[in-house]
Amino acid sequence: MDFSGKDKATYVQETFNSIAKRYDLMNSLMSFGLDKGWRRKAVQTVEAKPGMKMVDICCGTAQLSLELAMTVGEQGHVTGLDFSENMLGKAKENLATSPYRAIIELRQGDAMNLPFADNSFDGATVGWGLRNLPDLERGVREMVRVVKPGCMVVSLDMAKPTMPGFKQGYWLYFNKLVPLMGKIWAGKGKAYQYLHDSAVEFPAQQELARIFARCGLTDSRYIDLAGGVVAIVCGRKPKNN
Structure with a gap:
């Protein structure tokens, strides 16, 4: 993948800074409106409950932070972290x-070095x-x-479908149409080409x-969504002995 002479972290930060304003619109367009349901499924899988x-x-x-907040409710708390x-x-x-804005705290930080103590959260x-x-x-180890x-x-992320025919059609759509949509709707065709390239890798x-x-999680598994175009991958941190 070509990062134009930059390290990946810098390239990714600049890319997402550039598409932030149209990011939600593009997600809805690219997923045909299915992304909200996928986030709900992720919240169910993380076993979020009121007060967590x-x-x-x-x-x-x-x-996704908002979906979590809707589940944990006013007695709970959600911390959202991003570096963009x-x-x-x-x-x-x-x-x-x-x-739900009062129970969501937004912080800028690095996923490689999370600014939180061990054993701080009821789910990630x-x-x-x-x-x-x-x-x-x-x-992953930081989340654990x-x-x-x-x-x-x-x-919750892009996955790799395996069904013959469907698989080829998906990658054609992602490689050709998604960057075109990004160019038309967000003016950032190159940024959306990165989304394809990162999904391939x-x-x-x-x-x-x-x-x-x-990375130390037990019962690790995956749940295919939309024919394997997207998947939830999950695992449980072992209980102390």
Whole structure:
């Protein structure tokens, strides 16, 4: 993948800063409006309950953070962390009129070195974020570190469909049409080409589940959505003996 002479972290930060304003619109267009349902499924998988304290890594415009807040309620708390200041700015706009804004804290920070103590949260999510990290396993291990024993770590991200015909059509759509949509609707065709390229290089859902296990999570598994175009990968931090 060509980062134009920059390290991946810098390139990704600049890319997401550039597309922040149209990010939510493009997500809805690219997913044909299915992305909201996928986020709800991720919240179910992380086993969020009223009163819990959750963390959403690479929170972007806070759409997944908001879904978490709707579940944990006014007695709970959600921390959303992202390193793109423009994405966080859009997140603040999204939350400005939300009845859940008081229980969502937005912080700028690095997923490679989370600014939280060990065993701080009742669950951790990351939506379309792991593939942007310069060291995927380190990012997963950081999420494992900050959740309490017995709690879930959940990733929602692009996956790799395997159905013949459908698989080829999907990659054609993602490689050709998505960058064109990004150019038309967001004026950022190159940024959306990166989204395709990062999805190609991202481990398939089966491999990501194995990475979760390697990072210390038990019962690691994946759930295919939309025919395997998107997948939830999850695992549980072992309980203390």
